[in-house]
Amino acid sequence: MKKSVFLILIIEILFLISCNNKAPYGKLDFPITLQQQIKSQKTKGKIVVYYHSGECSICFGTLLAISNDFPDLPIISVSGTKNAALVNSYLGQMGFKGISLIDSTSLFLKSNQKVLNTQNLFLIDSQYKIIVAGKNLDESIKRKINRILTH
Numbered sequence: 001m002k003k004s005v006f007l008i009l010i011i012e013i014l015f016l017i018s019c020n021n022k023a024p025y026g027k028l029d030f031p032i033t034l035q036q037q038i039k040s041q042k043t044k045g046k047i048v049v050y051y052h053s054g055e056c057s058i059c060f061g062t063l064l065a066i067s068n069d070f071p072d073l074p075i076i077s078v079s080g081t082k083n084a085a086l087v088n089s090y091l092g093q094m095g096f097k098g099i100s101l102i103d104s105t106s107l108f109l110k111s112n113q114k115v116l117n118t119q120n121l122f123l124i125d126s127q128y129k130i131i132v133a134g135k136n137l138d139e140s141i142k143r144k145i146n147r148i149l150t151h
Contacts, residue, residue, distance in 0.1 A: 027128045029111035034101050038076065046131065046149070047074045049122040051112075054079025054102065060090040062137050066121070067096065069142060073123075073149075078103055123148060 028049060030038065038047075048070055052059035063077055075098030079087050082104040091100055103109055109116060115133065123132040123145050131148055134141035 026115065026130055028115070028122060028124055028130060029108075030128060031107040031111065034078075034103075034108060037101055038099060045074075045126060047076055047124050047126070048145070049076045049078060049124055051078045051080070051108070051116055051120040051122075054081030054087045055083065057090070060094060063091075063096065064094045065137050067094075067098065069137070070145065074098060076101060078108055080106065080109055 048066055050063055050066055052063070059079075063075070066075055075096075077087075077091070077096065077098055078101045080103050081087060082102075084102050084104070087100060087102055101108070115130070119133040119135055121134050121137060121141060122130050124130055132141065132144045134144070
């Protein structure tokens with residue numbers, strides 16, 4: 001009798017853990033002005049977010065690779081520069097079709113400092129919960145994102 005009660009208790013605990021809706025990495029905190037820009041694009045479902053300096057060509061090469069690897073996903077480029085002209089020039093040259101947010105006041109950076117210390121590429125849901133996180137675009141993060149998208 002004790003074993004069956006113990007087994008039921010274990011199963012209930014596992015069920016509760018599996019139903020827990022918490023994102024493994026938390027949420028990205030977008031300032032209200034950036035949230036309004038995202039909502040104005042009518043973005044629903046999963047979104048790729050790439051945070052970068054906005055002042056290096058390598059960052060824009062990575063953004064282009066993300067666009068090519070995930071053409072069906074909305075992509076948000078968040079750049080931490082004050083030089084909007086430079087960002088717009090790079091994005092125009094590459095034909096970027098996603099959402100470009102310029103964090104010139106560093107509100108996004110300050111709000112997400114903890115997670116941005118180690119990661120800068122995210123797959124999030126429409127509530128900004130982080131589903132997958134990684135540093136730049138590598139095969140590991142591509143596999144993780146593709147695994148989420150196919151399930």
